[in-house]
Amino acid sequence: MKELRKVLVSRAQLESRVKELGAAISRDYEGKELVLIGILKGAAVFMADLMREISFPVAIDYMSVSSYGSSSTTSGVITIKQDINTDIRGKHVLLVEDLIDTGLTLQHLGQLFALREAASVSICTILSKPSRRLADIPIDYCGIEIPDEFVVGYGLDYAEQYRNLPEVWIVETEEQQ
Numbered sequence: 346m347k348e349l350r351k352v353l354v355s356r357a358q359l360e361s362r363v364k365e366l367g368a369a370i371s372r373d374y375e376g377k378e379l380v381l382i383g384i385l386k387g388a389a390v391f392m393a394d395l396m397r398e399i400s401f402p403v404a405i406d407y408m409s410v411s412s413y414g415s416s417s418t419t420s421g422v423i424t425i426k427q428d429i430n431t432d433i434r435g436k437h438v439l440l441v442e443d444l445i446d447t448g449l450t451l452q453h454l455g456q457l458f459a460l461r462e463a464a465s466v467s468i469c470t471i472l473s474k475p476s477r478r479l480a481d482i483p484i485d486y487c488g489i490e491i492p493d494e495f496v497v498g499y500g501l502d503y504a505e506q507y508r509n510l511p512e513v514w515i516v517e518t519e520e521q522q
């Protein structure tokens with residue numbers, strides 16, 4: 346187990362930002378066929394909250410990707426572990442993430458969905474660490490920018506634990522002990 350250091354983003358902050366993102370998405374996609382694609386596992390919690398803030402019917406699907414690298418960083422090489430089974434050709438795709446760190450995962454997925462002939466591909470994340478970015482990807486809907494700290498909760502894990510915490514916590518890493 347890891348020591349939880351402090352709450353970085355409270356439940357109330359998450360709730361209010363998710364409402365704002367849902368309202369913006371509802372405005373922007375009104376009258377369009379929208380498919381939300383959650384990137385497992387981390388996005389599961391945010392996805393469940395976000396979809397209920399969208400004011401018209403949307404289709405949802407999930408995909409699971411893995412990046413090769415150490416447990417706390419990503420290398421940019423990703424493999425699809427589980428793909429969507431929705432035909433997204435001609436539909437508007439919104440990729441839903443819990444955290445954008447280097448941006449390499451979303452850069453790769455954005456290219457993949459463009460090749461699959463989606464009408465448009467946009468990105469929504471609840472958390473972003475801009476100081477870690479390696480790929481300059483446009484984030485269409487960005488929830489909360491956070492500093493370069495290892496965080497858990499609201500879907501995010503450390504060694505598969507803590508995803509169920511309702512707030513976002515900073516966790517003590519090995520180097521800090």
Ligand SMILES: O=P(O)(O)OC[C@H]1O[C@H](OP(=O)(O)OP(=O)(O)O)[C@H](O)[C@@H]1O
Pocket residue numbers: 384385386387388411412418419442443444445446447448449450451501502
């Ligand atoms: O911007 P990047 O540097 O590419 O990193 C972001 C990705 O890393 C995390 O997922 P992780 O690989 O930890 O999988 P998980 O969601 O199953 O925990 C996060 O949920 C993003 O999917």
Ligand code: HPA
Pocket residue numbers: 417418419444446494495496497501502503
């Ligand atoms: O801060 C983080 N928390 C959980 N998973 C992560 N993957 C990259 N950064 C993080």
